[in-house]
Amino acid sequence: MLLGCWFIVMTNLVALLAPWVLKHAIDDLKTEINNAVLLKYASLIVAVALVEGAFRFLMRKTMIGVSRHIEYDLRNDFFAHLQKMSQSFYREFKTGDLMARATNDLEAVRQVTGPAIMYSVNTLFSMVYFGVMIYIDAKLALLALLPFPLMALIVNRLAQRLNKAHREIQTQFAAITSKVQENLSGIRVVKAYVQDQGELRQFQKLNNQFIDLNLSMTKTRGLMMASMALLVGLGDVIVLWFGGGKVIAETLTLGELVAFFAYLGMLTWPMIALGWVINLFQQGAASMARLDLIFDLEPEINDGKNTDLSLENIRGDIEFKAVSFSYAENQVLKDINLTIKHGTTLALVGPTGSGKSTLINLIPRLLETQEGEVLLDGRPIAEIPLAVLRSSIGYVPQETFLFSDTIHANIKFGVESASLEQVEDAAEVSQVRADIHDFHKGFETMLGERGINLSGGQKQRTAIARAVISNPKILLLDDSLSAVDTYTEEAILKRLRDIMRERTSIIVSHRISTVKDADQIVFLEDGQIRESGTHHELLRKGGLYARLYEQQLLEEALESFDMTEEVEP
Numbered sequence: 001m002l003l004g005c006w007f008i009v010m011t012n013l014v015a016l017l018a019p020w021v022l023k024h025a026i027d028d029l030k031t032e033i034n035n036a037v038l039l040k041y042a043s044l045i046v047a048v049a050l051v052e053g054a055f056r057f058l059m060r061k062t063m064i065g066v067s068r069h070i071e072y073d074l075r076n077d078f079f080a081h082l083q084k085m086s087q088s089f090y091r092e093f094k095t096g097d098l099m100a101r102a103t104n105d106l107e108a109v110r111q112v113t114g115p116a117i118m119y120s121v122n123t124l125f126s127m128v129y130f131g132v133m134i135y136i137d138a139k140l141a142l143l144a145l146l147p148f149p150l151m152a153l154i155v156n157r158l159a160q161r162l163n164k165a166h167r168e169i170q171t172q173f174a175a176i177t178s179k180v181q182e183n184l185s186g187i188r189v190v191k192a193y194v195q196d197q198g199e200l201r202q203f204q205k206l207n208n209q210f211i212d213l214n215l216s217m218t219k220t221r222g223l224m225m226a227s228m229a230l231l232v233g234l235g236d237v238i239v240l241w242f243g244g245g246k247v248i249a250e251t252l253t254l255g256e257l258v259a260f261f262a263y264l265g266m267l268t269w270p271m272i273a274l275g276w277v278i279n280l281f282q283q284g285a286a287s288m289a290r291l292d293l294i295f296d297l298e299p300e301i302n303d304g305k306n307t308d309l310s311l312e313n314i315r316g317d318i319e320f321k322a323v324s325f326s327y328a329e330n331q332v333l334k335d336i337n338l339t340i341k342h343g344t345t346l347a348l349v350g351p352t353g354s355g356k357s358t359l360i361n362l363i364p365r366l367l368e369t370q371e372g373e374v375l376l377d378g379r380p381i382a383e384i385p386l387a388v389l390r391s392s393i394g395y396v397p398q399e400t401f402l403f404s405d406t407i408h409a410n411i412k413f414g415v416e417s418a419s420l421e422q423v424e425d426a427a428e429v430s431q432v433r434a435d436i437h438d439f440h441k442g443f444e445t446m447l448g449e450r451g452i453n454l455s456g457g458q459k460q461r462t463a464i465a466r467a468v469i470s471n472p473k474i475l476l477l478d479d480s481l482s483a484v485d486t487y488t489e490e491a492i493l494k495r496l497r498d499i500m501r502e503r504t505s506i507i508v509s510h511r512i513s514t515v516k517d518a519d520q521i522v523f524l525e526d527g528q529i530r531e532s533g534t535h536h537e538l539l540r541k542g543g544l545y546a547r548l549y550e551q552q553l554l555e556e557a558l559e560s561f562d563m564t565e566e567v568e569p
Contacts, residue, residue, distance in 0.1 A: 001063070001066055001117070003062055004059060004062035004063035004066060004118065004121075005121050007055050007056075007058045007059035007062055007063075008059050008063075008118070008121050008122050008125055009125055010055045011052055011055040011056045011059050011122075012122070012125045012126055012128055012129075013128070014048060014051050014052040014055060015048075015052050015129075015266060016128065016129070016132060017044075017048045018045055018048045018049065018052070018262070019132075019258075019259040019262035019263055019266070020132075020259060021041055021044045021045050021048065022041075022045065022255070022258060022259060022262060023253075023255040023256055023258060023259035024041070024255065025038070025041040025255070026254055026255035026258050027253050027254070027255035027256075028041075059118065059122075060118070063114055063115075063117065063118040064114045064115070064118070066113065066114065067110045067111075067113040067114025067115070067117075068110070068114070070109075070110065070113045070114075071106055071107070071109070071110040071113075074106060074109065074110075074291075075102060075106055077295075078101070078102055078106070078291065078294070078295070079102070081294065081295060082098065082294075084299045084302065085297070085299050086299055086300045086301045086366070086367075086368070087361075087366055087367065088300060089297065089299070089300075093294075094174070094178040094181075095178065095181050095182075096174060096175070096176075096177035096178025096179065096180065096181040096182070097174040097175075097177070097178055098294070099177050099181065100170065100173050100174035100177045101174070101287075101290055101291055101294060104170060104173055104287070105170060105287035105288075105290050105291055106287070106291070108166070108170075108280075108283045108284050108286070108287035108288075109284050109287050109288050109291065111280045111283070111284060112280055112281055112283075112284030112285075112288075113284075115277075115280060116277050116280040116281055116284065119270070119273045119274075119276070119277045120274075120277050122270060122273070123270040123271070123273060123274050123277070126266065126267055126270040129263045129264075129266050129267045130145075130263075130267060132263055133260055133263050133264065133267075136252075136256050136259065136260050136263075137243075137246065137252055137256070137260065140239060140242055140243055140246065140252075140260065141260075143238050143239070143242055144235045144238060144239050144264055145235070146234075146235070146238060147231035147232070147234045147235050147238075148231070148235075148271070150231060151227070151228055151231045151271070154224065154227045154228070154231075155224060155228070155274070155278055158220055158221075158223060158224040158227075159224075159278045159279065159281075159282050160282075161220050162217060162220055162221065162224075162278075162279050162282045162283070163282035163283075163285065163286055165213065165216055165217035165220060166217065166282060166283040166286045166287070167286045167289075167290075168213050169210070169213045169214060169217060170286065170287060170290060172206070172209055172210045172213055173210065175206055176203075176206050176207065176210055179202065179203055179206055180203070183199055183203075184449075185449070185450070221279055224279070225276070228271065228274075232268045232271060235264065236261075236264065239260065239261065239264060240261075243257045243260060243261075244257070300368055301365050301366075301367075301368050301386070302386065303385055303386055304382055306380075306382065306383050307382070307383055307384070307385055308379075308383050308384065308385070309385055311383075311384055311385060311388055312388060313388070313392070313473075314376055314377055314384065314388065314389070314392050314473055314474075315342050315377045315473065316342040316343070316376075316377070316392075316473040316474050316503060316504035317340070317341055317342045317375075317376065317377050317378065317504070318338075318339070318340040318363060318374070318375070318376055318474070318504060319338070319339045319340070319374070319375040319376075319378075320336045320337060320338040320339075320359075320362075320372070320374055320375075321337060321372050321373050321374075321375065322335050322336070322337060322371065322372035322373075323335070323336040323337075323359075323362065323369055323371065323372035323373070323374060324336070324370060324371035324372060324527075325355070325358055325362065325367065325369065325370050325371070325527075326370060331527060332353075332355040332358050332527045333355045333358055333359060333527045334526070334527045334528045335372070335528070336359065336372070336527075336528075336529060337529070338522065338529065338532075340504055340506065340520070341504070342473075342503075342504050343501060343502065343503065343504065344504065344505075344519040344520065345500050345504075345505040345506075345507065345517075345518045345519050345520070346504075346505070346506045346507070346518060346519070346520050346521075346522065347506075347507045347508075347509065347514070347515030347518035347520070347521045347522070348360070348506065348507070348508045348509075348522050348524060349508075349509060349510065349512070349515055349521060349522070349523055349524070349545065349548065350523050350524035350525050350530075351525060354524040354525050354526065354527065355524055355527040356478075356479075356508045356524055357397075357398055357478050357479075357508060359524070360476050360478055360506050360508060362374050362381075363376075363381070363393065363474065363476065363506070364389060364390050364393045364395060364476070365381060365382075365386065365389060365390075369381075376389070391414075391470075392472055392473040392474060393472050393473070393474045393475075393476060394466075394467030394468060394470050394472035394474070394475045394476065395467060395476045395478075396460070396463045396464055396466075396467045396476065396477050396478060396480040397463075397478050398478045398479050398480075398508075400451075400456075400459040400460050400462075400463045400480070401450060401451075401463075402447055402450060402451030402454070402459055402462060402463070403447070403451075404446075404447060404448060404449050404450075405446070405447060406443065406444050406445060406446055406447070407436055407439075407442075407443050407444070407445050407447060407462060408420070408423055408443040408444060410447065410451070410462055410466060411423045411426055411427060411443075411462060411465045411466050411469060412466075412469060413466055414466070414470055415469055415470050418469055420443070422469055423443060423465075423469065424443070425469075426465040426466070426468045426469035427443075427461075427462075427465045428495070429464070429465065429468050429492070429495040429496065429499065430461040430462070430464035430465040430468065430492055430495075431461055431484075431488055431491050431492050431495070432458060432461035432462055432464075432465060435458055435461075455483070456483035457483040457484040457485070457488065459483070460480050460481065460482070460483050460484060461484065461488075461492070463480065464477070464480055464492065464496075468496075468499060472503060473503055473504065474503060474504045474505075474506075475499070475500065475503055475504070475505040475506070476505075476506050477505070477506070477507045477508065477509075478508045479508050479509055479510065481493075481509065481511070481514055482509070482510065482511075486513060489511070489513065489514060490513070493514065493517070497517065511552070512535075512548065512549045512552050513552075515535070516535040517535070518534075518535070519534070520532065520533070520534065521533060521534065521535060521538055521545065523538070523543075523544050523545045523548075525544065530543070530544055531543050531544055531545050
């Protein structure tokens with residue numbers, strides 16, 4: 001920045017010379033002059049222009065280059081900050097809104113750190129032109145400044161309107177971005193419900209509002225620029241009238257008047273640019289306020305002052321002590337007491353909304369415990385560094401997410417050093433290897449957004465492979481076999497059992513067939529543990545678990561019944 005400012009100073013100092021050379025050239029026309037003298041003056045003007053051009057190039061290259069580096073750092077910081085935020089943050093802010101801040105708002109801030117600062121400094125140092133104008137004729141210089149107070153008043157009034165307009169535009173742009181992002185992500189639902197035209201009408205409405213806001217700001221900006229150009233022109237008229245009179249009266253030479261006009265012209269652009277710069281500062285301030293709103297938010301879940309940063313490994317013993325959790329006023333877990341020993345498998349079953357997913361989300365601290373505490377290896381989970389905790393957990397969430405990358409890259413996500421052999425072994429465990437080899441490019445097959453070119457079962461099995469390849473101490477499977485058939489499920493579970501013997505595993509499922517071999521089964525209902533035990537123990541009790549088992553047996557019997565057989569009337 002300082003180097004750029006030095007280039008600005010040198011640009012303006014060198015630019016001072018051209019009108020002064022022109023002054024002497026015109027004044028010398030009254031005396032004896034020849035081609036050699038004219039060539040000398042022309043050469044001087046060309047030389048000044050070349051040197052000034054070189055400094056102006058370096059000025060722009062340095063200052064604009066700095067702004068690009070700042071934009072680069074700021075975008076990285078913004079993305080890194082988003083990575084730290086917890087789930088509650090993403091429930092509050094829409095994806096499209098965050099994307100708008102990471103694009104349009106960051107560009108507006110870059111304009112401030114580059115062009116706005118550059119032209120502000122340039123305007124400040126261009127006042128040296130005014131100093132030369134005073135040297136030529138102080139009274140004429142003061143007369144030329146008469147329109148400037150009115151210019152400052154107009155700029156101040158219109159800049160406030162521009163600030164408000166820019167805030168509204170950025171908010172509307174975020175709404176448009178959110179609308180597009182939601183529609184593209186849910187395009188199959190939109191088409192399935194034949195809502196193409198309805199969504200188009202809603203988008204057109206948002207787009208029209210965006211156009212109206214932009215046109216309003218353009219009118220304000222145009223009014224500002226036109227007003228400044230008019231006032232600058234008024235200054236030219238004043239100089240021409242009074243300066244021309246001085247030339248006639250021979251108190252000012254023609255060369256001095258021409259030089260005066262040249263300096264006034266050189267001062268005109270910085271004055272007009274001042275209005276544009278104020279506009280950039282207003283937009284940048286509005287955008288930085290939107291970015292600061294995100295930067296100022298601290299992640300709810302992070303490493304605290306009690307975190308043992310020296311801890312590098314965990315064993316995997318988990319204990320819930322009187323744990324309760326609520327979403328707003330809706331309590332989903334109530335006084336949960338549960339112990340899961342290292343190397344054992346816990347299964348969670350129960351009706352939808354009973355708190356199963358919430359319970360396992362407390363282990364990697366995707367959600368923070370509100371009442372009670374979760375212990376890992378006998379210590380509060382908050383004392384374990386997040387990086388150590390989460391790198392020790394293989395997690396397959398209920399909603400499978402795959403990236404728009406190759407299948408190979410999706411499976412080894414988080415374990416970049418994994419070899420192709422390890423990737424294939426993990427795929428074999430999840431019984432997706434054969435499916436992948438059926439694709440033309442195998443593991444190098446590119447996936448569409450959210451893995452749209454895979455079936456639901458293939459997505460789940462790919463996600464299981466991703467969880468297994470990291471060789472985690474704790475394995476969390478949140479209803480991750482719901483989209484596969486019972487035959488494939490049994491094959492996956494058979495392979496997983498060997499892996500589960502060496503680690504702590506928690507399986508969430510609605511199928512009894514998935515959980516029946518677990519070391520411990522917990523039946524959750526209304527956020528409370530209603531029953532706990534092994535498969536056979538719970539069947540002997542004849543309670544909620546047994547009723548669920550009998551219901552599923554009946555459903556399987558009905559599904560296997562051959563409805564094609566003829567039935568006598």
